[in-house]
Amino acid sequence: MFELALAGPSHGNPFVDVDLSAEFSFEGRTQRALGFYDGDGSYLIRFMPDREGEWTFRTSSNARSLDGIEGRFAALAQAEGNRGPVRVSNTYHFAYEDGTPYYRSGLPATYGHTKGTNSRSRHSGPSPRPLLTKCACACSRRRTCTTRMS
Known part of the structure; x- marks a missing residue:
């Protein structure tokens, strides 16, 4: 860049x-x-x-x-191991420039990571689990699938 x-x-x-x-x-x-x-x-x-x-x-x-x-x-040429920028792939997914799928992990820092009141959560204690919409293998099992979640 x-x-x-x-x-x-x-x-x-x-x-x-x-x-x-x-x-x-x-x-x-x-x-x-x-x-x-x-x-x-x-x-x-x-x-x-x-x-x-x-x-x-x-x-x-x-x-x-x-x-x-x-x-x-x-x-200059990309460094060894650099897969390039992440782009939209097949409408609903992401992939690196070289075609390798990109899987985001973690939650944004603002998603209920503190105890007490914040803009997303009005309870005390651990934050709620995010809603997982579909798994990486595109099956319909959602939370019960053993493949990586997207």
């Missing part, structure tokens, strides 16, 4: 007042990525190139200090 960090305006409300994007080009192809305000006058644009090689970029912004910045970077 390529991350471009830029210094820009911090007056007003830069979260909503400043529009920032960049066009990334490689061998005649162009892809656009949006930027965002990261606080303390810092703006970031993150881009994941899909091909190895020398990429160029040019920023576009309604803030003069962020507009028209040009540069280049080299996209």
Whole structure:
């Protein structure tokens, strides 16, 4: 992943007042990525190139200090064992770029992990089990299936 960090305006409300994007080009192809305000006058644009090689970029912004910045970077081969980004696979599932299924494990940190009252739970003690909708093998047994749950 390529991350471009830029210094820009911090007056007003830069979260909503400043529009920032960049066009990334490689061998005649162009892809656009949006930027965002990261606080303390810092703006970031993150881009994941899909091909190895020398990429160029040019920023576009309604803030003069962020507009028209040009540069280049080299996209290298993936590290050994890196399967690529996770994408939607077969409408309801996820898989890595190389086709390996992706199984998320764990719960979001906000799902009732504390005792007492929070936005999701109004009881004291252990949090309730999440509703498991279907198992990884796509059978209809849900909680009784011994395959990994999705």
